[in-house]
Amino acid sequence: MRDFHSITVTRNEQKELVIHNPTSYPFIGKGLQGAVFKLSDDSCVKIFFKREVAKQEKEAMLKGRGLPSMPKLFESGHNYIVMEYIDGPSLRDYLQDHGTITESITRQIVFMKREMKRLGFTNLDICVSRHIFVDNQQILKTVDHANVYKQKPIPIRLLNTLSELGLIDLFLQQVKDMDQEFYSEWKNYVHARRSQYED
Ligand SMILES: Nc1ncnc2c1ncn2[C@@H]1O[C@H](COP(=O)(O)OP(=O)(O)O)[C@@H](O)[C@H]1O
Ligand SMILES: [Mg+2]
Known part of the structure; x- marks a missing residue:
């Protein structure tokens, strides 16, 4: 070969x-x-x-x-x-199949975002269908790290996908007990987007 x-x-x-x-x-x-x-x-x-x-x-x-x-x-x-090589479905497909989001998944997302900030990575946005996967141990894995210094402090695509799947309220409820700062930033984004659509 x-x-x-x-x-x-x-x-x-x-x-x-x-x-x-x-x-x-x-x-x-x-x-x-x-x-x-x-x-x-x-x-x-x-x-x-x-x-x-x-x-x-x-x-x-x-x-x-x-x-x-x-x-x-x-x-x-x-x-x-x-x-x-990461073997497993995208986070989007995984959540869609399960119809819910577990505390373990939310905790891993919060931990991942906190650690990225600690490392000085300013791009917290990530595509849930192409760049986050769930492996066979239910561990979240991310790919495509070339753009970690773009200024994107809110994981917009993650929050939008969770809204689309009807899981955003549960997710924010879980985040509330894990990280106050992320909770308020992410809730503000979701509420602003909601009121934009309601206007
Ligand atoms: N380590 C990996 N394990 C499994 N699949 C991967 C891995 N890295 C990338 N992929 C797959 O290849 C696709 C393209 O890789 P990506 O890093 O996003 O390329 P690009 O920088 O051009 O966007 C990803 O969306 C994913 O489906
Ligand atoms: Mg890519």
Whole structure:
């Protein structure tokens, strides 16, 4: 089998990624920056279009190393990172299937956001369908860490998804007992958005 270094990722005129994969490593997914391929049962490689984005993502993963939500980083090069493969549904699919949100999930979200702030990461927003997964031990895992320094203090997409799924009141009730500051920031956002729709 040819090794993953022979995979190339470029962009076309529409700025979509164009992937050339002469290996038999299965394609897992792609975004705007890179494409991910499964290397083994527990590892995958993300090949980046831009080297500087590979560097940003690697540095963020190193900074967050040891967080329960951070995939293990195994190896890196100029345009790639080899990391732990996360096996499980997206948080969105998981919550939709279960029809509720447990305290354990909420506690992990609060802990993750608190730890990100402590590390100086200013982007607390994250896509619940593409970037948070629930593994087979019910542990939340996050991917795509290149943009941790964007100024996004409110996890808007998480709160919007929870509203859509009808779980936001339960979630905020749980957060209230765990973190007063997040509770008031997130409640304010949800209430402001609600009154916008009611006007
Ligand atoms: N460690 C991983 N384990 C399993 N799937 C992953 C992993 N990293 C990324 N993916 C999948 O690949 C997709 C694209 O990766 P992502 O890091 O979001 O790329 P981009 O930076 O281009 O947006 C993700 O939405 C996710 O579905
Ligand atoms: Mg992405």
